[in-house]
Amino acid sequence: DKLYDSFETTYNAYCLRMRAMYVSGSGSVIVALLTSKDISQLFSRYEMIKAVSKTDTALLNEVNKKIDEISAQNEEILNQKNTLETDKSTLDEKQKELLAQQKSIEANQSEIASKKITLATDRAESDSLLAQYTAQTQMYTEYKYEDEELIKRVDKEIDDLLSGLKTPEEVTTADSSGINKGDAHYNSGDSDLYVMNNGVLNLSYPTSSHRTSETFGSYRGHTGIDFPVAQGSNVCAAQKGIVIKSEDIRNSKGNYASYGRYIMIYHGTDAKGRKIVTLYAHNSTRLVSVGQTVKKGQVIAYAGSTGNSTGPHCHFEIRMDGTPVNPAYYLS
DSSP, X not given: OHHHHHHHXXXXXXXXXXXXXXXXXXXXXXXHHHTOSSHHHHHHHHHHHHHHHHHHXXXXXXXXXXXXXXXXXXXXXXXXXXXXXXXXXXXXXXXXXXXHHHHHHHHHHHHHHHHHHHHHHXXXXXXXXXXXXXXXXXXXXXXXXXOHHHHHHHHHHHHHHHHTOOOHHHHXXXXXXXOOTTSTTTTOSSOSSBSSOGGGGOBOOSSXXXXXXXXXXXXXXXXXXXXXXXXXXXXXXXXXXXXXXEEEEEOTTSOEEEEEEEEEEEEEEOTTOOEEEEEEEEEXXXXXXXXXXXXXXXXXXXEBXXXXXXXXXXXXXXXXXXXXXXXXXXXX
């Protein structure tokens, strides 16, 4: 629009000039020169005519220049318009695809929601049947489907605790030169922990009953052995050591969850320097506190069914450098 306005002004001036030239006639220039009174007037009129001619040429060039600018601008606008129309067409196609995808996603979400409901129902029924079965057989264990977020939180707390443990050899100042640390009798007397000694893996059963309802790895996430026992039965330390955890786990509603009332004992290191820890879960009562030294076979809790449990039993774990291992290999 600005180019057109500028062109209009220049073009109108050009038209006025052309009209004046037409009115004056083609011979007016010759007449003006020939009617000069003297040579001085002739040159003056000639310079005037030349100046007017130069201005006319400049005016014509300006008109042509503005026409070129308008043409170029129109062409650029046309190209942009074509590009925008092409882009719009592409976007329209993408919009159609996205709408189709959105409908597909909504359909999938509905299907997933339906499957979640079915899965939750199946899990609830499975846990209900498990509870009935364990009640009939008294082979109590844990429910298979617990809050995964709570499990992850508890596992992280335990991992953080174990990663911060120092080995006995890191904190001892005793001179152990000349001692065969692989000897099963080394460090098995009055000291609280084993140091580089495989005797630490000679564990006793944590309960008087040796029968198990669930073994290590019997289902996903089961990292120990379950010993069904009567409510209030003694739970004993499988090896001497120091209590590093004695607490209750509760969910957001304040109810016992996961391991319930549980205890962890640090026993020292085996001949390979691996830190050995045992865990005792679902107790009704905890009898030891963090930092307390315990002896092998000492009663540390009374069995119960706190947390994720179908009935009274002791869930027992061995963690070697933080990794759960099968306790059946080390119990005697």
